[in-house]
Every structure is written in C-alpha cells, then in structure tokens.
Amino acid sequence: MSVAMTAAAPQISIRRLWKSYGERVVLENLSLDVHAGEFVSIVGASGCGKTTFFRMLLGEEQPSRGEMLLDGKPWPQEPGADRGVVFQRYSVFPHLTALANTRLFLEVSGAPLLARLFGARRRAADERAMAMLEAVGLADSAGKYPHELSGGMQQRLALAQSLVAQPKILLLDEPFGALDPGIRADMHALMKSLWQRHRFTVFMVTHDIEEGFSLGSRLLVFDRVRNDPQAPQRYGARITYDLPLRTDP
Amino acid sequence: MKRLVNQRPSRGAALLLAALPFIVLFALYLQASAERHLENPEDRLLPGISQLVAGVNQVAFEEDRRTGEVILWVDTLASLERLAWGVGVSALFGIVFGTLAGMLPLARAPLSPFVSVLSLVPPMAILPILFIVFGLDELSKIVLIVLGVAPFIIRDIQSRVLEIPVEQLVKAQSLGMSSWQIALRVVLPQVTPRLVDSVRLSLGSAWIFLISAEAIAAEQGLGYRIFLVRRYMAMDVILPYVAWITLLAFVMDRLLAWGNRRAFGWLYTGRKAEEGA
Numbered sequence: 001m002s003v004a005m006t007a008a009a010p011q012i013s014i015r016r017l018w019k020s021y022g023e024r025v026v027l028e029n030l031s032l033d034v035h036a037g038e039f040v041s042i043v044g045a046s047g048c049g050k051t052t053f054f055r056m057l058l059g060e061e062q063p064s065r066g067e068m069l070l071d072g073k074p075w076p077q078e079p080g081a082d083r084g085v086v087f088q089r090y091s092v093f094p095h096l097t098a099l100a101n102t103r104l105f106l107e108v109s110g111a112p113l114l115a116r117l118f119g120a121r122r123r124a125a126d127e128r129a130m131a132m133l134e135a136v137g138l139a140d141s142a143g144k145y146p147h148e149l150s151g152g153m154q155q156r157l158a159l160a161q162s163l164v165a166q167p168k169i170l171l172l173d174e175p176f177g178a179l180d181p182g183i184r185a186d187m188h189a190l191m192k193s194l195w196q197r198h199r200f201t202v203f204m205v206t207h208d209i210e211e212g213f214s215l216g217s218r219l220l221v222f223d224r225v226r227n228d229p230q231a232p233q234r235y236g237a238r239i240t241y242d243l244p245l246r247t248d249p
Numbered sequence: 250m251k252r253l254v255n256q257r258p259s260r261g262a263a264l265l266l267a268a269l270p271f272i273v274l275f276a277l278y279l280q281a282s283a284e285r286h287l288e289n290p291e292d293r294l295l296p297g298i299s300q301l302v303a304g305v306n307q308v309a310f311e312e313d314r315r316t317g318e319v320i321l322w323v324d325t326l327a328s329l330e331r332l333a334w335g336v337g338v339s340a341l342f343g344i345v346f347g348t349l350a351g352m353l354p355l356a357r358a359p360l361s362p363f364v365s366v367l368s369l370v371p372p373m374a375i376l377p378i379l380f381i382v383f384g385l386d387e388l389s390k391i392v393l394i395v396l397g398v399a400p401f402i403i404r405d406i407q408s409r410v411l412e413i414p415v416e417q418l419v420k421a422q423s424l425g426m427s428s429w430q431i432a433l434r435v436v437l438p439q440v441t442p443r444l445v446d447s448v449r450l451s452l453g454s455a456w457i458f459l460i461s462a463e464a465i466a467a468e469q470g471l472g473y474r475i476f477l478v479r480r481y482m483a484m485d486v487i488l489p490y491v492a493w494i495t496l497l498a499f500v501m502d503r504l505l506a507w508g509n510r511r512a513f514g515w516l517y518t519g520r521k522a523e524e525g526a
Contacts, residue, residue: 008500058419078423080425081425083423084423085419090416093421094440095438095515095516104424104426106436108425108426112427158420161420162423164426234314
C-alpha cells in the first residue's frame with residue numbers, strides 16, 4: 001500500500017512553512033507531504049503549535065511564509081466543503097435534530113437560496129442522511145436534539161454531519177478528548193471503520209499519545225527544538241518525529 | 250434548624266408570600282382612604298372602593314356623552330396600535346441590523362459605534378425635534394419608541410450573535426455554506442428566541458416613551474387620558490388606568506414568554522439540560 005501511495009503525487013504538500021504573530025514564532029520551517037487516504041495523528045505538548053497548524057489546515061489562518069498546496073493548488077483561504085471538521089465541542093447545531101443536522105449539507109448544496117429542500121428531493125436527502133446516521137449508530141436518535149444526546153453520541157452526529165459532504169480531508173481537533181474511556185474506545189473503532197470504508201485523509205490533533213499511536217497510519221510529533229531562555233518567543237515548533245504506523249488491527 | 254439560606258417556602262406558602270405585598274399595599278390604601286373620607290366625604294385624592302367602581306364604570310362601560318364612544322377601549326386601542334408599531338419596527342431593525350453587525354465584521358465596523366452612540370441619546374430630549382420633523386401625529390410617537398428601543402435590541406442581538414461558538418460557524422463553512430445560508434440556517438434560528446426575550450425586556454421602556462409622547466400631544470391614548478384627567482384630580486380614573494396598563498404589560502410579557510417556550514422548545518429543554526449537568 002505504501003508503495004502505491006508514494007508513487008502518486010501527494011495530496012497535500014507543505015514546503016518551508018513559517019507562522020509567526022509579530023515577534024512570536026509559532027511554527028518554523030515545516031515541510032510535509034501527505035498522500036490521499038493517510039490518517040495523520042498530531043501530538044505534542046500544549047502551546048507547541050498543533051492548534052495553529054490545525055487552523056491553517058482549516059483555512060482559518062494563513063501561513064506567514066512558505067507554501068501549502070492541496071492537490072497542487074494553493075491552499076484555500078477559508079474553510080470549505082472539501083475539508084470536514086469535528087471539534088471537541090460545539091460541532092453540531094443545537095437547534096436542529098440529529099436528522100436535520102445530518103441533512104444540512106444536502107439542503108444547502110441543493111438549494112443555494114432557501115437552503116431547504118422540499119418534496120421528493122427532501123425525501124431523497126432524508127434517506128441519505130438516515131443511511132449516514134445508521135452508519136454511525138444513531139438511527140434510533142434521528143428525531144432528537146443534540147442536548148438530548150450523550151457526549152459520545154454528539155460526536156458521532158458531528159462525524160455523520162461532516163461525512164455526508166464526502167470531504168477529501170477530515171480534520172479532527174481532540175474529537176474524543178471529552179469522552180469517557182469506554183466510549184472513547186467505541187469511537188476509535190467507529191472512526192477506524194469509517195476511515196477504512198471511505199478512505200478520506202484524516203488529520204487528528206490529540207494530546208493522548210496512545211490514541212495517536214493506535215488510531216493513525218502516521219504520527220507527527222510537534223515540539224520546540226531550540227529554546228532561548230532570554231527570548232522564549234524567538235523559536236517556533238517543528239515536526240520532531242514523523243513515524244509511519246501499522247494500520248491493520 | 251436549617252440555615253436561613255437553605256430554608257425554602259412550600260408551594261402554598263410561596264403563593265401566600267407572593268400575594269402578601271399586594272394585600273399589604275391594598276390594605277394601607279383602604280385605611281388611608283377611609284381616614285381621609287372621615288374628614289371630607291368628597292375627597293378625590295384617595296378614592297374609596299365605591300368611587301373607584303364608579304370611575305371604572307364611567308370610562309370602561311358607559312359611552313362618552315360627547316363622542317358616544319367607550320373611552321377606555323378607544324384609548325387602549327390607540328395606545329396598543331402605537332406600541333405595536335413602535336416595538337414591531339424596533340424588533341425588525343434589531344434582527345436585521347443586529348444580525349448584520351454580529352455576523353459580518355464589515356457591517357460591524359460602521360454599525361456598532363454608531364448604534365452605541367445612538368443608544369446614549371436620551372430619546373425624550375429629542376422628542377421636540379420629532380414633533381417638529383414628523384408632526385404631532387402618530388409617526389412622531391412611533392419614531393420615539395423606535396429611537397428609544399431599537400438601539401438596545403440591535404446591541405443585544407449583536408452580542409447574542411457573537412456568543413454563537415466560533416466552532417459552529419467554522420463547521421457551517423466546512424459544509425460549504427455561504428454567508429447567506431449561515432444567516433438563514435444557523436444564526437437566525439438561534440437568535441430569534443433571543444429577540445423575543447429582548448423585546449420583552451424593552452417593553453417597559455417602550456411603555457414609558459409611549460405614555461410620555463401621549464402626555465404631550467395626542468387626542469386619545471392611555472397616557473393622554475391620565476394626563477388629561479389629572480387637571481380634575483380624577484384619581485378614580487387615573488388609578489384604574491394605571492392598573493389597566495400594568496395588567497396589559499403583564500399579559501404581553503407572559504404571552505411572549507409562553508410563545509417563546511412553545512416555539513423554541515429546543516432552547517429551553519437545552520438550558521434545563523445544561524443546568525442539570
């Protein structure tokens with residue numbers, strides 16, 4: 001598998017990327033190639049630029065220097081439907097039922113002006129949304145509002161909502177960080193099977209190293225290598241380890 | 250014996266305690282009224298029950314000799330119409346400009362400072378200007394309510410929109426939603442129940458502006474009537490009018506709260522769930 005993947009051009013290509021806020025350097029000289037279908041876990045101490053990097057992948061932040069390419073084109077300057085996202089919290093809409101949350105992408109892509117579907121198109125969208133809810137094990141809760149769902153179920157819903165859009169890349173920011181250990185294990189299994197079935201690229205930021213090892217096909221460790229005690233803002237973080245992982249269970 | 254901070258009234262006791270201030274106030278009034286009537290049976294300052302009943306009867310159930318209309322209903326209708334227009338237009342401004350200022354940094358830059366300054370202008374101070382510009386008719390009264398209430402609602406809605414977690418807005422964009430679609434499907438549905446709350450809070454000041462405007466220039470209206478009969482010290486009309494206005498305000502507030510609860514169940518059960526957690 002790895003041979004086939006390295007033969008193709010990388011989906012994501014990052015060259016000599018720097019990010020700084022004024023004097024403060026957050027990321028320095030990052031270079032990285034990621035192929036379609038990789039599951040990249042990102043770990044590192046807090047304040048080491050994981051989140052900044054994540055926000056750049058989303059398009060919320062732009063690099064200060066360097067190059068970021070998606071399929072050979074400059075990285076989009078804002079979030080878009082090619083990159084799905086699940087945050088630790090607030091990833092679903094509290095005023096919509098599970099079904100309506102999942103259907104939302106189909107409605108907004110099918111009706112630019114009203115952002116709602118009616119009649120046969122609505123029924124078709126409901127069917128697709130239900131199938132996705134079934135895939136994440138939420139078919140019985142389709143009519144419930146997010147606050148009626150447990151933390152784990154809310155994250156399942158957030159996944160379903162993103163996957164309906166069939167994103168090329170799925171961005172996960174500590175998606176299971178707020179869950180109980182047992183539920184987290186269930187979510188890992190679900191995440192793995194969804195990834196193996198749909199083969200989208202995944203970036204997952206986590207501070208649970210074990211989770212990073214067990215879930216990804218590749219592990220990136222972000223850390224500050226150089227440190228000047230006189231000027232702690234002088235140096236940013238780099239990728240200190242880039243480990244390929246065995247993905248088969 | 251539990252600490253005072255842990256002692257709660259039972260249901261019945263709570264009802265009784267709620268009624269207590271009203272009963273005390275009413276008793277004190279009757280007492281004072283009786284004392285004044287002992288000295289002067291014709292006293293008009295603190296009318297007794299029979300005088301009040303006669304006053305209510307005269308304004309609420311008998312046709313006016315001059316116009317042939319029942320005064321209270323004419324006044325109520327006129328006032329409620331002005332109030333509805335004023336508050337309605339304010340709510341419309343509030344949801345439109347508040348959402349714009351909350352969602353779009355480009356709209357916030359010019360709107361937010363302007364609305365903040367506007368909300369500091371005392372509306373009563375520019376009432377003369379309104380009378381000069383818009384005349385003494387309905388329009389100037391409605392504009393007064395709008396000027397007094399709309400800036401508050403706009404600012405309230407703006408801050409409510411800004412309270413929506415940024416994660417939700419990023420998620421919406423990651424579903425490919427345009428700014429218009431985000432407004433339609435994400436922001437407005439979550440802000441509408443807040444608008445109703447905001448309107449409830451501003452009803453009190455809307456009444457103040459309404460009655461003030463009516464007191465100065467009107468031919469009918471609840472505020473107009475109170476200030477008109479003041480000349481004859483007709484407390485037997487003023488007191489029922491005040492009670493009637495209070496009742497109207499109370500009913501409006503309850504109706505809005507009830508409607509909000511019914512229409513936006515997701516919000517209220519959500520709040521309960523968060524409090525329970």
